[in-house]
Each structure stands twice: as C-alpha cells, then as structure tokens.
Amino acid sequence: MRIHPRYTQRxxxxxxxxxxxxxxxxxxxxxxxxxEKGLPVLSIDFLTxxxxxxxxxxxxxxxxxxxxxxxxxxxxxATPLGIFTSVYLSEYTKESRATKIxxxxxxxxxGIPSIIFGLFGYIFFVITLGLGWSILSxxxxxxxxxxxxxxxTSEEAIRSVPNSYREVSFSLGATxxxxxxxxxxxxxxxxIVTGIMLSIGxxxxxxxxxxxxxxxxxxxxxxxxxxxxxxxxxxxILAREGISAENAYGTAATLIIAVLLVNVxxxxxxxxxxxxxx
Amino acid sequence: xxxxxxxxxxxxxxxxxxxxxxxxxxxxxxxxxxxxxxxWQPQLGKFGIYPMIVASLWVTLGAMIxxxxxxxxxxxxxxxxxxxxxxxxxxxxxxxxxxxxxxVYGFIGVMVLAPIIRDNFGGPGLSLLSAxxxxxxxxxxxxxxISIDxxxxxxxxxxxxSLALGATTWQTIHMVTIKASKSGIIAxxxxxxxxxxxxxxxxxxxxxxxxxxxxxxxxxxxTLTANIALEMSYATGMHRQALFATGVILLVVIIILNSIxxxxxxxxxxxx
Numbered sequence: 001m002r003i004h005p006r007y008t009q010r011x012x013x014x015x016x017x018x019x020x021x022x023x024x025x026x027x028x029x030x031x032x033x034x035x036e037k038g039l040p041v042l043s044i045d046f047l048t049x050x051x052x053x054x055x056x057x058x059x060x061x062x063x064x065x066x067x068x069x070x071x072x073x074x075x076x077x078a079t080p081l082g083i084f085t086s087v088y089l090s091e092y093t094k095e096s097r098a099t100k101i102x103x104x105x106x107x108x109x110x111g112i113p114s115i116i117f118g119l120f121g122y123i124f125f126v127i128t129l130g131l132g133w134s135i136l137s138x139x140x141x142x143x144x145x146x147x148x149x150x151x152x153t154s155e156e157a158i159r160s161v162p163n164s165y166r167e168v169s170f171s172l173g174a175t176x177x178x179x180x181x182x183x184x185x186x187x188x189x190x191x192i193v194t195g196i197m198l199s200i201g202x203x204x205x206x207x208x209x210x211x212x213x214x215x216x217x218x219x220x221x222x223x224x225x226x227x228x229x230x231x232x233x234x235x236x237i238l239a240r241e242g243i244s245a246e247n248a249y250g251t252a253a254t255l256i257i258a259v260l261l262v263n264v265x266x267x268x269x270x271x272x273x274x275x276x277x278x
Numbered sequence: 279x280x281x282x283x284x285x286x287x288x289x290x291x292x293x294x295x296x297x298x299x300x301x302x303x304x305x306x307x308x309x310x311x312x313x314x315x316x317x318w319q320p321q322l323g324k325f326g327i328y329p330m331i332v333a334s335l336w337v338t339l340g341a342m343i344x345x346x347x348x349x350x351x352x353x354x355x356x357x358x359x360x361x362x363x364x365x366x367x368x369x370x371x372x373x374x375x376x377x378x379x380x381x382v383y384g385f386i387g388v389m390v391l392a393p394i395i396r397d398n399f400g401g402p403g404l405s406l407l408s409a410x411x412x413x414x415x416x417x418x419x420x421x422x423x424i425s426i427d428x429x430x431x432x433x434x435x436x437x438x439x440s441l442a443l444g445a446t447t448w449q450t451i452h453m454v455t456i457k458a459s460k461s462g463i464i465a466x467x468x469x470x471x472x473x474x475x476x477x478x479x480x481x482x483x484x485x486x487x488x489x490x491x492x493x494x495x496x497x498x499x500x501t502l503t504a505n506i507a508l509e510m511s512y513a514t515g516m517h518r519q520a521l522f523a524t525g526v527i528l529l530v531v532i533i534i535l536n537s538i539x540x541x542x543x544x545x546x547x548x549x550x
Contacts, residue, residue, distance in 0.1 A: 005446045012448035013359060019351030020360075023418055024368065027375050030386055081284045088282035104540070105286030111469070111536035112292070112529070113476020115503045119525045120292045122510070123299055144288050151285060198377075205379025208478040208503075212510055236381045236479060239388065252382055263377040267370050 031256060038253025046250055051218055055234060056244045060251055062220045066135075066228035067258070069221075070214060071203035073139030074146055075196055081143075082150030083192060087180055089151075090158045110148035114208040117145045121213035133227040138214025145209055146199035153198065157191020157273075158184055190273035197266035201259050207232045231255050296529060300522035312523065318489045320509065325520040327527070329491045333406070333499035334475060336492060337485065340410025341417055341474040346467050348414070349421030353463075356422070357429040358451055369426060376419035384483030387412040392484060401496030404486035409499070412484050413477055417470035424469065428462020429455060461542045468539040472532050478503040502528050 049059035085102070093099055121141030131137045161184050169179040185192075207230075215227030216237060229237075231251055238248040304312055307325060315326025352372070356365045387408050396403030432455050440450040456463070486498025487508060500508070506521050506528075513521055 005449055009446040009448045012451070013355075016351045016355035016359065019348045020355045020368075023348055023352045023372060023375075023422065026415055026418075027372065030375075030378060030382070033386065033390065034382060085282045085284055102282055102286055105289045107540050108533055108536055109285055109289050109292075111472050111476075111532055111539075112289075113473075113478065113503065113532060115476065115478040115506055116292065116296065116525055116529055116532075119506065119510070119522060120295055123295050123522070124291070128295070144292070147285055147288065201377050205377070205381070207379065207381050208507055211507075232379050232381055235379075235385070236483075239381070239385050240483060245389075248385070252385060255379055256382060259377050259379060260374065263374055 031260070034249065034252045034256050038249040038251075038256075041246055041250030042253050047254070050220075051234075051247075054243055055218070055238050055247055057247070060231065060234060060247075060254065062218050063229050063231045063234040063251070064254075065220060066214070066233075067204055067231040069135055069228070070138050070142060070210065070230055071200045073135065073224075074142035074203050075200060077140065077143035078147045078150055078199070079196060082147055082195075083154050083185075085151050086154035086158055087184070090155050091176060091180055091184065106148045106151050109144075110152070114145065114206055117141055117209040118212040120144070121209060126213055132225065133213065133215030133217075134225045135214060135221055135228050136224045138210050138228070138230075139224075141209050141213040142203045142206065145206070146203060149199045149202065150192075150195050153195025154188065154192045157188035157195070160191065161187045190269050194266045194270045194273065197262055197269065201262040201266065204230075204262065205232050205255065205259050206230075207236050211236070231258075293529065296522055296525050299519060300524075300526040303516065303519035303523045304526065307520070307523075312520075313527075316491065318505075320513070320517040320520070323516065325516070325523075327502065327505070327520075327524055329489050330500055330502045330505050330524070331527075332491050333485070334501040334503070336406055337409045337413060337481065337499065337501055338471060338474045340406065340495070341413035342467065342471060344411055344414025345417040345421055345470055345474075349418045349466070349470070350425055350463055352418070353422045353425035353429060353466075354451055354455075357426050358447060358455065365426075369423065372422050373419050375415075376423075380416065380477060380480040381483070383412050383416050384480035387480065387484035395496070399496055401494075402486055402498050404484055404498055405496045406485065406492050406499045407495040409481050409485040409501075410495070412480055413474045416477060416480060417473050420470045420473055421466045424466035425459075425463050428459040428466070431462065432458040465539045465542040468535055468542065472535045472539070475535070476503060476528065476532055478507050482507055 046059045047064060048061050050061050052058035089099055089102060121137055125131045125137035125140050126133060165183050165187065166179055169183045210230055211233050214230065216229045216233050217227035218229055221228045232255060235248055235251040235255060238244055238251060312325060312327060313331065314328050316328045317324040317326045318329065356368055391408050391411060392403035395405065395408055436454050436458055437450055440454045445453065481501050482504045485501060485504060487500045487504055488498040489500050490497065492499050502524050506524050509517070510521055
C-alpha cells in the first residue's frame with residue numbers, strides 16, 4: 001500500500017519534531033532537577049566551610065580549591081603545547097605525511113575514554129615518576145586529556161585568519177615567527193580562548209581521570225605534591241556511598257552552574273569571533 | 279616543531295605504558311582464556327572478562343537504540359524543518375548537554391530513572407536498561423551536532439532540484455538529503471558509540487555492577503570500564519595487570535572505531 005506523500009510529510013514532522021522536543025525536554029529536565037534540589041542547599045556558607053564527617057555535613061571549601069587548581073594547572077601545561085602544535089601544523093608545513101600522522105594522533109587522543117587517561121596517569125605520573133596521588137599528577141593527566149581539544153580549536157582559529165594578513169606581514173619583511181607572533185596569534189586569540197574555556201569545562205566535570213591521579217583527600221593542599229579532591233569526585237563519593245543526598249545535590253548544583261557558566265561564555269566568545277570575521 | 283609531535287608522542291606513551299602493563303598478563307594468562315572465560319574471581323586468580331565484554335556490547339547497543347534515532351531525527355528536524363535562526367539557538371543548547379559532567383547523568387539515573395524502572399518493570403532498577411537510557415542521552419549531543427553539520431553541508435541545489443520535481447520536504451529528506459549526508463551521519467553515530475563504550479562513571483552509578491551475563495534488560499551488569507574503575511583502587515599484582523589488560527582491549531576497540539569514523543568524515547570532505 002502506498003501512503004499519500006501529504007501524510008508521510010505530516011508523519012515525518014510529528015516524529016522528527018517529537019524527537020527534537022524530547023531531546024530539549026531531557027536537557028531542561030536534567031538542569032532543572034539538579035538546580036531545584038541543589039539551590040536550596042547552596043549558600044556562601046556551603047561554599048566556604050570545610051566538610052564535616054566525610055562530607056555528611058558542612059561545606060565543600062577544599063573541593064572548590066581542588067576544582068580551581070587542577071584545571072588551572074592543566075591549562076598552564078597544555079596551552080603552550082597545543083598552540084605551538086597548531087601553529088606548526090597550519091603555518092610552518094604543507095600537508096604531508098607528518099601532518100597526517102600528527103592529525104591522526106590528535107584525533108585518536110581525542111577519542112580515548114577518560115578511564116584510560118586515569119590508568120595512564122596512575123601508572124606513569126603516580127607510580128613511574130613517583131609523584132604520588134597529587135595535584136601535579138592530576139593536573140598533568142588532565143593536560144594530556146585536553147591537549148587535542150586545544151590543538152583542534154587553535155588550528156581552526158589560526159586557519160580562519162585571512163591569508164591577506166600573512167601576505168602583508170611577509171611583504172614588510174617579517175619572518176614567519178614575527179608574523180605568527182604579531183599578526184596571527186592576536187587575530188586568532190578569541191578562537192584559541194574558546195578552546196581553552198571548553199577544556200576548562202571538561203576538566204571541571206572530569207571524574208575518572210582525576211580520582212586515580214589526584215586522589216580524594218579532603219585536606220586543603222599545601223603543595224603541588226599534596227592530594228586533593230575536586231567537586232566532581234566529591235559529588236561522586238557523596239552520591240555513590242550514600243553519604244548525604246542533600247550535600248550531593250548542593251555540590252551537583254555548584255558543579256553544573258560552574259560548567260554552564262564556562263561553556264556559555266565560550267559560546268559567547270565564539271559567536272563574537274565569528275560575527276567579527278564575517 | 280618538537281612540540282608539534284607532543285600529541286602523537288603522548289598517544290604513543292599512553293599506548294606503551296598501558297600495553298606494557300597489560301600485555302605480559304594477556305600472554306601469560308592466555309588471550310582466549312582472558313576474553314572468553316566467564317569467571318572473574320581475582321582472589322582466586324581467575325580473570326575472565328567475557329561477561330564484561332557482553333555487558334559493554336549490550337549497553338552500547340542499547341545506547342544506540344535510544345540515542346541514534348532521537349539524535350538523527352532531531353538533527354533532520356532542526357536542519358530541514360526549522361528556521362535557521364531557531365536552529366542557531368537550539369543547536370548550542372543541545373551541545374551544552376555534552377558539557378554536563380558524566381557523574382551528574384549517573385546521579386539522575388540513580389535518583390530518577392532507576393526508581394521508575396524498578397516500580398514499573400521490576401528488577402533492581404540499576405540495570406542494563408537504565409545504563410542504556412542514560413548513555414543514550416549522553417551521546418545525543420555528539421550525534422545531533424555532527425549530523426547537523428553534515429546535513430547542512432549538502433548543497434542547497436540538491437534540495438531545490440528535488441523540491442522542483444514536486445517532492446515534499448520529507449521525500450526530499452529521505453531520498454536526497456540523507457543519502458548525500460550518509461557518511462557524516464554514520465560518523466556521528468560511530469563517535470557516539472565510542473563515547474558510550476568508554477563512559478565510566480555514569481555507568482558505574484546506574485548499571486548495578488554485578489558480574490554476570492545478562493538474561494534480560496532488567497539485570498544488573500558490569501561493563502569493561504566499570505570493572506577497571508571499581509577495582510583499580512585496591513588491585514595489586516596480577517589483579518592490577520588484569521585491569522590494565524582490560525584497558526588494552528578497550529583502547530584497541532576505541533582506536534578502531536575512531537579510525538572508521540575519521541575515514542568516513544574524510545571521505546565526505548574529499549568528495550566535495
């Protein structure tokens with residue numbers, strides 16, 4: 001039997017539109033649910049006091065420090081590496097076997113699940129290099145994890161700088177490096193910053209790679225070799241071991257707000273960047 | 279120049295260290311025994327990961343059944359039926375789903391989804407079914423975002439040609455647009471697949487984690503990733519090597535999947 005095209009058209013709109021609507025409702029539900037349960041717990045006190053009884057009561061202050069310092073360290077390590085790689089890929093070489101290998105490596109690295117990064121960080125930084133469960137091990141592991149994101153977004157930003165800019169710089173007698181430093185990087189900066197922001201967002205929410213490398217100590221760290229606990233790890237432990245549902249919601253709400261703020265500002269930056277270009 | 283090889287050298291370093299820790303175990307224990315035996319009893323020196331492999335496959339398949347139709351359907355609707363201005367708001371919103379930490383998804387699964395499944399279908403609630411649904415939701419942003427990009431890359435003239443012949447929008451979609459953007463859509467699904475296989479924390483929270491070959495979607499299961507994360511904190515000696523060996527298997531599967539996806543994406547770019 002052949003159904004009239006008018007009806008298949010209507011059916012398609014209903015089904016496809018339903019899929020879209022369902023996706024959006026799920027998203028709003030997840031954010032709404034966590035905020036509704038978590039916001040009442042959230043207060044200045046909750047953010048600035050130490051946890052008591054393994055997090056059963058009290059605040060989340062030490063995990064806030066861990067959540068700020070680990071991504072920060074990761075960014076400090078990964079940004080220069082990532083930017084140099086992307087400058088090399090887009091400015092210093094033609095497409096060759098070497099760039100293909102580098103791109104394939106970057107793609108593969110981007111697809112590796114975080115638990116594998118956790119395993120690697122544990123065996124390499126924690127055991128082989130003897131750094132122990134520490135901020136340094138965790139930061140290095142996160143840096144490895146976000147490197148592909150930074151390389152990709154920086155490369156795209158650098159490629160979108162119009163060729164005429166390069167030609168003018170070269171015609172003034174500038175070297176490649178001077179052109180990169182004075183012309184290309186300043187113009188690609190918003191795009192590069194977007195990549196960094198997205199990486200920060202991913203590091204803040206990461207659990208599997210962090211729990212085996214930075215540990216889960218609730219003390220406020222004194223040095224880079226001390227263990228620390230991030231909000232995501234804290235939330236995982238609270239929820240999984242059933243320590244306190246209330247504090248788990250509060251931590252989750254803080255986590256979601258932080259991640260959304262970082263990501264929304266990344267999108268805002270990206271849009272400004274795109275509209276400036278066109 | 280030296281830094282340019284940072285990514286590839288780190289990839290090699292990761293592979294080297296994980297293989298170095300896991301491969302000797304696979305050789306001494308026997309690959310067949312390791313992959314196909316159903317007994318996982320570390321304290322007795324028995325390390326068969328067959329139940330975990332089966333669980334990982336089922337959970338990933340379940341996530342595909344939930345995520346792929348929703349994701350591709352959403353992508354088609356947003357790119358073909360909605361005005362561009364609306365799509366420009368909704369697409370980043372859906373991409374935000376990807377930014378929500380996986381532990382939060384797991385928590386939602388435990389607090390909301392598992393009780394619903396327990397009350398309506400029976401079983402423990404924390405099950406293959408809950409894990410599939412949560413993972414299906416988690417891979418939606420990947421599928422929607424990459425599918426939209428590849429659908430939008432189909433030249434407008436193809437659509438105009440079809441519409442000019444009197445086809446409806448739906449006929450145009452399933453006879454022209456989908457065919458032209460097929461490789462991109464497949465790539466998006468494969469990347470989602472990779473994410474589903476590799477996901478750890480959310481799965482630990484919702485899948486129940488008992489080592490058994492599931493008979494029904496309502497059974498509690500433990501995936502490969504969950505097995506590593508659950509036992510890593512206290513494993514030593516052979517046991518730890520067995521976990522790294524599990525990591526080797528996972529790494530191999532993921533790299534194969536990603537290579538297929540990147541070939542599919544590149545083929546599309548090359549054709550244009």
